Amino acid sequence: MRLPTMSGHFLLAPIPESSDYLLPKDVKLAVLGAGRVGKSAMIVRFLTKRFIGDYEPNTDKLYSRLVYVEGDQLSLQIQDTPGGIQAQDNLGQAVDFLSKCVQWAEGFLLVYSITDYDSYQAIRPLYQHIRKVHPDSKAPVIIVGNKGDLLHARQVQTHDGIQLANELGSLFLEISTSENYEDVCDVFRHLCKEVSKLHSPSGERRKTSVISRPRSPNVQDLKRRFKQALSPKVKAPSALG
Template sequence: MSTVRKLLQEYKLVVLGSSGSGKSLFVDKFIAANPGCECQCDNKRTIDDSFRKQIVTGDEVVLLDILDTTESEYGAFYEAYIRTSEGFVLLYSITSRQSFEALSTFRQDILKIKNEDFVPMIIVGTKRDLESDREVSPQEGRALADSFGCSFFEVAPMGFWGDNEEQKAVFDELVLCIRRISKSEEDVQKRTGGSRSDRRRTHIPSICFFCCIKVWDILRYGPCLDRSKGDR
């Protein structure tokens, strides 16, 4: 098993969101439906619950290193988490406008700490089943994702659909975005010479807009939405 894992592409991902946004439940549902994962945490959620999970995304088996953060550790480890990670899931609760408005701050912190104009991320609205308590509309979530240049999902809590299909779709999309950015950087390096980091700030934002061109139909009313065609 250890020999196989050395051959897998690994992606370091972080789940960020305000307290009560549903981060832990989101990660727990993804992990619970995948018993083959390694959980590097105890029964009490502390400051760095880390999970390593193999999934099949596209035509490749990859290893996800997922860090589920809690708000208490943001001061001490926040920058280190962001600096060493490749992709981010930004969560908010559809029942909390405050958690939604906090996403812009998370994004600003990520871009500043990583010194980038674009970093792979996904916006996820949780607690979709609590429609009567909704404070943030799907249109607002989608508009914010459009302004970030990333994909947008709304998901239900554990047991609502009986599987982890929605959670896995989020991670699949994030890995896809990371892959395309990496390939674009490699292509730029081959054409121009020099280091990838020297050119990332110039080339990646425009490229990655198309990397995440599809915004999922989060309410499952129909097929994926395409920016080029507009909402239908």
């Protein structure tokens, strides 16, 4: 299914100097996929609005930033992952890192390149691994077909991405990180909103429960004191004055 067009403001927020503010919600995202599909470029473009080429750092990196999503302040953490996680060399270490990353994250972007059919085939096992680690979780997953501007080198058709997303029950968007910042922003914005929804209902119930329980005894105590204040025993001394 296609990723819906997003509305509302999505702003990168500076870290406040004062500690006198409400703690933002934590949102932990992981960007997974084969090597050279543009995972890191997507993250960097999203955070800086700058495209710096097919950016693939040699080490894993955790990006942290305060952001606003439609008025809600979020403490966003994005875990970048190394390319070549399907490679046979150091497979044990790669799988161990992948498992830890999947356990840590609450929302996932699965990225492939439309110019690399092998990267497309890597999406299904990645999705299955996420559901294996989170068997009872509704952790949101968005499938992203990147490098949509390289139509001359296309190996994966748009309908292939849509079909895969439908089979897995995920959302799908085909984008060009180098040409369209808004599409990149929409992907992260939507995933942030979906992760926030996972915690909001239960969090609101806990907050209401904690606040409402003490109110009844306090109200009864006030009523009792009010009646005592109107009783003759209490009024007599004041009349003597």
